[in-house]
Amino acid sequence: MNRVKIGIVGTGYIGNVHARIFARDERSEVAGLFDIKPERAERTAKSVGGKVCASREELFENCDAVLVTTPNKTHTEIAAHAVAAGKHVFCEKPFSIGLSDAKKLLEIAQNSTGVFQVGHNRRYAPVYAKLKELLKEDRAHSAHVKMNRGELKNPIWTGDTNVTGGFLYETTIHLLDMMRFQFGEIAELVAYGSQHEYPELDEFSILFKFKDGFHCTFASSSDASWHFPFERIEVFCHHRTILTEEMEHLIDSREMDANFETFSWAMTEKDERWGYVLEDKAFIDAILNKTEPLVTALDGYKSVELVETVYQAIKTGEKIKFD
Ligand SMILES: NC(=O)c1ccc[n+]([C@@H]2O[C@H](COP(=O)([O-])OP(=O)(O)OC[C@H]3O[C@@H](n4cnc5c(N)ncnc54)[C@H](O)[C@@H]3O)[C@@H](O)[C@H]2O)c1
Numbered sequence: 001m002n003r004v005k006i007g008i009v010g011t012g013y014i015g016n017v018h019a020r021i022f023a024r025d026e027r028s029e030v031a032g033l034f035d036i037k038p039e040r041a042e043r044t045a046k047s048v049g050g051k052v053c054a055s056r057e058e059l060f061e062n063c064d065a066v067l068v069t070t071p072n073k074t075h076t077e078i079a080a081h082a083v084a085a086g087k088h089v090f091c092e093k094p095f096s097i098g099l100s101d102a103k104k105l106l107e108i109a110q111n112s113t114g115v116f117q118v119g120h121n122r123r124y125a126p127v128y129a130k131l132k133e134l135l136k137e138d139r140a141h142s143a144h145v146k147m148n149r150g151e152l153k154n155p156i157w158t159g160d161t162n163v164t165g166g167f168l169y170e171t172t173i174h175l176l177d178m179m180r181f182q183f184g185e186i187a188e189l190v191a192y193g194s195q196h197e198y199p200e201l202d203e204f205s206i207l208f209k210f211k212d213g214f215h216c217t218f219a220s221s222s223d224a225s226w227h228f229p230f231e232r233i234e235v236f237c238h239h240r241t242i243l244t245e246e247m248e249h250l251i252d253s254r255e256m257d258a259n260f261e262t263f264s265w266a267m268t269e270k271d272e273r274w275g276y277v278l279e280d281k282a283f284i285d286a287i288l289n290k291t292e293p294l295v296t297a298l299d300g301y302k303s304v305e306l307v308e309t310v311y312q313a314i315k316t317g318e319k320i321k322f323d
Contacts, residue, residue, distance in 0.1 A: 004287055005031035007063030007087070009056060009078050010070030011044040013155065014092060014119075018067050021271060021280045023048035028284050032062040060085040065115075065287060068092055071155075071163045072170065076101040079116075080108050088114040090283050094173050094307070095300025097165035102304040109297030115286040117279075117293035118300035120177040124275030124282065125247045126265050131233065132182055134252060138237040140183060143216035145233050147175040150226035152198050161200045168307045172204065172220040175231060176310075177295075177303040179208060179216070182233070186306070187211045188321040191313040197223035206310055247273050 006022045008015050011033050022028045030050040033041035041052045053059040056078070060066065065088035068078045072094050079091045089109070095118050096102035109116040122128050149171050152159035164170040179186065188209045193201040206218040224230070229246035243251045253260035265273045272278070279295075286293045313320045 004028040004065055004088075004284055005063040006050075006065050006067060007032040007034070007053075007059040008041075008044070008050070008067045008069060009034050009059065009082075010068065010074075011035045011040045012069065015067065015069035016044055016047075017271060017276055018069060018090070018280055019044050019048045019050075021277055022284075025281065025284060027288065028065075032059040034059040056081060057085075060087060064088060065090065065283070071157050072165055073097055073163050076105045079105060083108050083112045083114070083116070086114065088116070088283075088287050090117045090119065090280075091300065092119040093177075093300070094165065094169045094304060095297065096304050097169060099305065099308050102301050106297050106301040109300075115283065115293060116297045117283050117286065118295045118297065118303075119279065120174065120181075120295045120299065120303065121275040121279045122174050122178055122247070123181050123294055124278035125273065126268070126275075127244050127247045127250050127263070127273075128178060128181070128275070130250050130263055131235070131242060131244055134242055134250075135182060135235065135237075138240060140214055140235045140237055142214065143183070143233060143235045144219075145175055145179070145216055146219045146231065147172050148219075148221045148224040148230040150224060150230070152202070152222050159198055166200055166307070166311065167198075167202055167222045168204070168220070168310060169304075171222065173303050173307055175218070175220075175233075176306045177299065178233070179218070179306075180299070180302060182235075183210050183214050183216070185211045186322055188319055189309065189313055190319045191310045193311075193314040201311075201314065204310065204314075206313075247275070 023030050030048045032053050033050045034053045035041040045052050066082035068091040076096045082089045096105045157163040191206040194203045202222040204220040209215045233244045235242045241253045248266045250263040
């Protein structure tokens with residue numbers, strides 16, 4: 001069997017995470033690397049191999065599938081270019097910035113003959129897969145969700161809204177996507193936001209109501225601390241609380257006498273614990289088996305729509321209903 005040749009555009013932090021995973025999968029090889037800072041591509045090539053290319057065009061000539069692992073604002077243009085070149089595409093989150101670009105990329109992705117997968121890795125994290133499994137056997141009534149960051153300083157562009165599209169696109173979008181994955185489609189939301197440490201809205205409180213009546217509160221701060229767990233979901237069911245801490249633990253507490261069971265992935269390697277290994281395996285599976293990935297372009301589009309809706313709800317002060 002021929003290995004799937006992976007080409008990586010952007011060999012920074014997350015490009016290297018994916019590079020080492022694809023290099024380990026016997027069904028794929030890192031064939032090409034392109035970065036506007038060539039020394040970064042050269043460094044990656046030293047550890048996982050692959051041809052350091054001088055342009056995207058040269059990279060596309062050397063690969064079957066393209067990873068878009070550049071800063072947020074570049075995703076739409078690079079992903080569209082890769083689809084036009086006939087490549088399978090793995091596009092890191094966010095899918096796009098703004099509804100207009102997101103619609104354009106959705107149409108391009110849906111007309112592509114190749115696979116188009118979006119990098120919402122948390123769907124593949126064992127802790128969130130377990131939560132989804134447990135919620136199949138019980139009906140969730142409500143939840144409290146938080147997703148914080150300690151700073152918007154590293155990488156340096158994370159504090160620049162011209163690059164990120166705003167904090168919600170950079171970090172919070174992970175758990176906004178998780179809302180739909182765990183609890184289904186959203187019917188309406190209200191949101192409040194304020195500005196403190198950075199020249200953008202950096203603190204958020206959101207109230208969601210879902211189509212099946214489930215509802216939840218959602219808090220997200222970009223200027224909290226890195227105190228563990230900076231992301232957490234607490235779900236309340238019939239005399240039952242299911243609690244996730246980061247991607248390390250899930251505590252399932254049932255009945256009225258404080259019984260609980262703990263599941264832990266704390267000792268699991270980070271690339272697996274955060275879902276990256278299964279996410280990348282799923283990309284190769286989808287290419288080889290011609291199947292749809294778990295996180296599609298439509299999911300990517302919906303996560304952008306959610307971000308934009310939260311910003312709009314804050315701006316207008318109105319409750320917004322989804323069609
Ligand atoms: N899914 C996740 O858990 C996760 C984690 C981190 C980052 N991300 C996302 O991945 C993307 C990259 O983040 P990062 O932390 O790796 O950033 P980074 O700054 O570490 O790396 C980005 C790389 O892209 C290169 N680059 C910039 N513009 C380019 C262009 N037009 N063509 C080619 N190369 C270009 C930069 O030189 C840099 O090496 C962002 O969109 C971020 O939101 C996702």
